[in-house]
Amino acid sequence: MTYDCGFLAELPLSADQLSFASTAREEFAADFGTTADAERAPDAVVWPERTEDVSAVLAAADERGVPVTPYAAGTGMQRAAVPVGGGITLAMARMDEVREIRPADMQVDVEPGVIGDELNGALESEGLYVPSFPQSAAFSTIGGMIATDASGTKTVKYGEVADWVLELEVVRADGSIIEVGSKARKTSAGYNLKELFVGSEGTLGVVTRATLDLATRPPQTVGGRAVFSTLGDAAGAITDVVRAGIDVATLELIDPLTAEMANAYTGSDLPATPTVFFEIHGRAVDAELDALRARFEAHDAARIASTADDEEMAELWRARREIGHALTEWDPDRELEVVGDVTVPIGSYPTIIAFIGEIADEYGLPIPAFGHAGDGNAHYALLCDPGDAEERERAHEASDRIIRKAIDLGGTCTGEHGIGADKRSHLRAEVGDGTVETMRAIKDALDPNGILNPGTVLDEVDQ
């Protein structure tokens, strides 16, 4: 579908804030998880520089029924930032100011285009940080993280990005500007709109400012890794650590195939067996480390290595940190077709990890599995020859089986990546028709003309 977006030229935007050129438009037809699809390019791109720009675009688009899709850094995995059928892309990269750090309140006001790691860099001199960023924080922005309710390796201790969002400035579909949430650390004042907008993937409003809660950097950090003989041992050790309430800041698993890929990419020499990575933060980390070690040893862990030295830790963690590149570089003839992020109740973690292996065998596909095990989150990847349509279809079928299993175990089709356009049917299978209809009622109430990122999260009404 194509929309006439000429009206944008009448808005109070400077010339370099607006483009109809195909090179500019096609830049916004893909995200990290997908290859560009020129069919899905927007008809126009606007680079807002202030809240009023977003408001003006939305008000004008809403009047005309033209879709608007916000685009953060493009590091998403589910094409949530890629238009389904044309319209306007709001490229948020220029709204990248860290507006105010308030150390005494342990808060910061940021614009949505601020890169995660840059924010934490700006906070370092105050000894503060946001602990819950995803591993992509070197590239991904606060706005994108809020849109998907991202999380990461430290979520097992520190929660999701949502848990660090106190207040949002949001532009509604009609261009009106509201604030939701509170700068108080807790509030029971009215409906929790803040949590509603977080994770709504740009379908309910556009975030133009966020006030984030901050944590004090831990006085001590220790981290390391251990290798296990079997996936059952590794998964069992992880569930035991969680059940014992050991205060881990990270608890990550990679399976033997992922270890092989990481070795190939990083030159590391992990044995091709399951490896668990961990980190502990606090004022007396040794007590927690001893408790963790005891659980690991009870599951026959070998080579438990730990260190409080930053460089040594970076070396121990290299294989985990480089998985993204290791996967894409593994086989030059294959591309990432699916990256899954199912999440299950912790007691079912060994089951879902074993099931991914069974599916790999049944479909004859290599399926590396890894993820934020302490949260019950299992990532897996399917790498396909882009020219082999049959294999690609088989990969999606295999992934669908894993997702259905996760849902059967009481889990979710997505722990952190979001629904985007591609997982809408899984959302329905997971939460049920009545819950999807409830989401739809809210969408229709807040965006009656359906201009905000249509076809994402929920089906379009006329489909």
Added chain:
Amino acid sequence: MTYDCGFLAELPLSADQLSFASTAREEFAADFGTTADAERAPDAVVWPERTEDVSAVLAAADERGVPVTPYAAGTGMQRAAVPVGGGITLAMARMDEVREIRPADMQVDVEPGVIGDELNGALESEGLYVPSFPQSAAFSTIGGMIATDASGTKTVKYGEVADWVLELEVVRADGSIIEVGSKARKTSAGYNLKELFVGSEGTLGVVTRATLDLATRPPQTVGGRAVFSTLGDAAGAITDVVRAGIDVATLELIDPLTAEMANAYTGSDLPATPTVFFEIHGRAVDAELDALRARFEAHDAARIASTADDEEMAELWRARREIGHALTEWDPDRELEVVGDVTVPIGSYPTIIAFIGEIADEYGLPIPAFGHAGDGNAHYALLCDPGDAEERERAHEASDRIIRKAIDLGGTCTGEHGIGADKRSHLRAEVGDGTVETMRAIKDALDPNGILNPGTVLDEVDQ
């Protein structure tokens, strides 16, 4: 207003599940924070025993436009469970089953009428608990805590009740039954309806089952108290502890007047100076305790007492624990007129505490202040002669001034009690017209006939 509720007799309810008697009805015309007002009694009371009962009542009431107000244990402070203008009260007390404990998943399924402390008692043999209950958990129920997004003394470490709710079964206004949230510890699947229903005070749906996340009981607990010379010292010590990232499980303040009242009620011998109570949980609590002690000493704390013994701790904490009774028993001629629960960013905590004292002086009223200081939460109470209308009006004016100050400081009019009927104008002052309208749009979308607890949180449409 009065509604004909005779249609309830046609529903598949047993005789003892329904009453039109005035004695039964008047029981539901007050909550803990207010005195009974016969004008606000419902026209009928239904005691549901299963989800289907709730569904049948709502479907029938929705067809007829009859208001329905859910009532949990009546321990609320804002009359959220008291009908504004008649209709049906849904008394949830009989839905009090702990349905399933899943220790391996660290989860429990409960009905809304389960009392907080009873749930934690049932979980004790598994070494599990919900750490975030309010101090009223000896009486208050899971359903009520969810309705207000309650929190308590341990929120500074463990978050609010909302943070322990994974999944809810909710009956919508039309009687349809949905599930929201996920049994996975994190999910990015669609809109966060779970957080929307939590804290919505029965105005968007009725919760009939909750799956709660559980924490492992800490291996070590140490707690105690310290007295300070001035409120400024106490508040300063508190903000320093939070800013240093000391891992406190509780951090509570009582002011000199509250200490006096506690002494009178409990026979304790606290000096009439500000007192701070604390608790630390973990595997190596001494390191955190030493760090806390250093901050307290830097603010000239005296009599820092701490213990790991449960009985000794109960004794140290007695003054804090008994505040509720101490306030109401303090002067037989006075009743609680207002209990405030403003919450501000932690850097402004000394300011709001000082301001409460200034208001007490200006209005010539005794205003004891206390609360969950580590969260920036300040409770205060106004005790009035019920026959003195002028004094009661002055008390409300004084409270309004404190609330406006908290809002000016970036805070909230309610950290945990909710809006109810009485704080609707403060909600608007706090979040703004556009945000209230956004809440209203959601309310209208989910409850188009406006039957769910009308006049609570939001103004009635026809007002």
